[in-house]
Amino acid sequence: MTTQKPAGTSRTRRPRAPEGGERTEKGAARRAAILDAALDEFAARGFASARLDDVARRAGVAKGTIYLYFKDKQALFEELVRTNLVPHIAAIEAMPTEGPLRARVEAFAEHFVREVLMTRRADVIRLVLAEGRRFPALAEFHYREVVQRALTALQRLIQIGVERGEIRHEALVRFPQLVMAPIMMGLIWTGLFNRFAPLDVAAMMRAHLDMLFAPGREP
Amino acid sequence: MTTQKPAGTSRTRRPRAPEGGERTEKGAARRAAILDAALDEFAARGFASARLDDVARRAGVAKGTIYLYFKDKQALFEELVRTNLVPHIAAIEAMPTEGPLRARVEAFAEHFVREVLMTRRADVIRLVLAEGRRFPALAEFHYREVVQRALTALQRLIQIGVERGEIRHEALVRFPQLVMAPIMMGLIWTGLFNRFAPLDVAAMMRAHLDMLFAPGREP
Amino acid sequence: MTTQKPAGTSRTRRPRAPEGGERTEKGAARRAAILDAALDEFAARGFASARLDDVARRAGVAKGTIYLYFKDKQALFEELVRTNLVPHIAAIEAMPTEGPLRARVEAFAEHFVREVLMTRRADVIRLVLAEGRRFPALAEFHYREVVQRALTALQRLIQIGVERGEIRHEALVRFPQLVMAPIMMGLIWTGLFNRFAPLDVAAMMRAHLDMLFAPGREP
Amino acid sequence: MTTQKPAGTSRTRRPRAPEGGERTEKGAARRAAILDAALDEFAARGFASARLDDVARRAGVAKGTIYLYFKDKQALFEELVRTNLVPHIAAIEAMPTEGPLRARVEAFAEHFVREVLMTRRADVIRLVLAEGRRFPALAEFHYREVVQRALTALQRLIQIGVERGEIRHEALVRFPQLVMAPIMMGLIWTGLFNRFAPLDVAAMMRAHLDMLFAPGREP
DNA sequence: TATGAATGAGCTTTCATTCAT
């Protein structure tokens, strides 16, 4: 006899469209409260160790309520990551490209430091770094909607800088990641080592940009 | 026990707790096999989701045997992280400082890329990044024994470079992290996004060093 | 983004071959104790409402122990049904066919009443009747290994009886179920209505056989 | 609540508890729709596993609405069983007793096969068989209002048949169940085994009646 | 009367840890 689920018990049927009144005023607020609480718990304990019980308590709802808004723990986690960063990417993409390049890239970096690194959104990125490998779909989403878009925007700026002669290192066009690397380093450092050796990420970033925009040797 | 009680459980030095004949030939081999298997499992699933059952099976021992060599899951995890990187730091610290600085720093970076980034040791670092916050003692150990020592060695090189005039950006002395940032970026990228956009970390690092050592404008 | 289980969490890997020392003396005893307790609980409350907690308590083991011997609740249930009846079918099939048919069939029926109907095995059949529809694999197993084999054995007897002229109703060859019908009726009745109107199933069965073997009108 | 507390909860007569406008046109229609939907769900999944959510959806009402018409899940279930068979018993009791007995009993059986076995009412009986033990009040109701009345009516017919000499097996008076046994067998068989070996219940029943009315040996 | 969001007790299942052998 082959293994087989009890016939009448196939629960596939209900798509369990997370409803729970997401459209109503209160529904949306509750959903947001749950996501908010979940960010705290996931950031503090990691995906596997975070308890939905705690998320519920923190959000001020009953445990079952979470399931009115999210299919399961994983869906809650993915939604959390999905909704917190994308909006800011749009802002970054919309940044103007005219004016001195140095100022543009600096604004880009400052925006990132101020609006992400120093907010709870930093935890979202840390979560992606920590759990991304176990959630390939999430890693892919993050790559396409956040990383790629941000890097593409950056690349465009760099390209202009190179054409204008403001940036001498053409390799930056191929490796826009080099611009962001100190910020990622800062994200990690502040998360893990800041209590041993505080790091002024903004200052480090300025030093970094000084290098990028360093006037080259006159030929 | 199911709940992990990582935070604050600083097990600073483990007074050589239960050691299953670490001194005997076979004992040491078994211990190593367990650590090895544990690295695979922890890297693949994360600390909380890795099962000691799987570690045991992979190491070819019985589940109970793990407890002859390690106090508990957390001790196994911390030991794992403790033993895998420190030896390489010594090698890095021992690197010679004479000769052209560019070559020295490049050797430093190449060593890191070849001996860490492209080996299973990269997973150890990824584990520290992912779980470090939940294991303060581990983060502290990693900072003191790996990060700080590597950065200090690097800083010494940079200092020399600045004094000799080979490095123009003096800020690098204050932020030696800037040198390593692309490597960390590479570590993360290869772990998460390589399948979408492969990144040649060594090439990126070379481009990065080109910037660091860029001769400034002659006054 | 498509739904997708966390990568490292694919639990498919372990076939979870129920081991738990089933081969050892004690292992087999424990397994039997669990099956025994499960029969009581499933019979009393039905599959869905039976609690593994109660099964464990009744079997004198911890809850987790059940999972050393059975994959999950359903596997326990199916195993229970699988192991309790088949052995008796062999006995029935082995019944001799020589001698007066009436005696043979009566022995067949008596065996069934005594060894099944009046024992806890009756509950196994009641469970199949009650839950079979929701466990198609189980229904199929029960049909092939119990019902079909028993009816085939019966049919052979009837065939002989018809050939010898001891049974006048040839339709019985086509509907051997008619022989068993009162026994099934008795099984149901004793399970549900006996407290309102006790039914002497053995006597009823004898009356039934009187009809089956009734000598026809002499022409 | 998750635990069902069926046994002993004899809710003998329900003092017309919460009735959601059963008298109004729409109220009665809604109540009927709920009962109808409930039959489907209970038949498919069993009492414990059926979800009121699904019943509500199938009935086209909100979940809470069910509670306007029925006290709780159990009351809905019992009401369902109570209302579906009793009306047909009246029809059976009213069947005329004059004319050849064979025709009378055959009509009785045919009515049962056609009006119960081949309709959704068969599922109601299957539900009683499957769940009756856990709902003593229900079993008792079913016994008094269905089983006993049907058997009494049958017994009366048999009595007449015996007196008229149309039925030779006087034991049938004591065991009217023997007449119905093949129908119960058919009910079970069609529910569980029909896909493996289709059973023509009507034909089987005719063969059965042939035996019952078999003219005995002339003395 | 009708709704459906919200609740929370209760269930199955997992797995780190122990301990008799």
Place this chain on the structure above:
DNA sequence: TATGAATGAAAGCTCATTCAT
């Protein structure tokens, strides 16, 4: 030293029932 059967605390998830609207 080594084993692996046994344990039992936890945690994710479900669903009957309630109640504000």
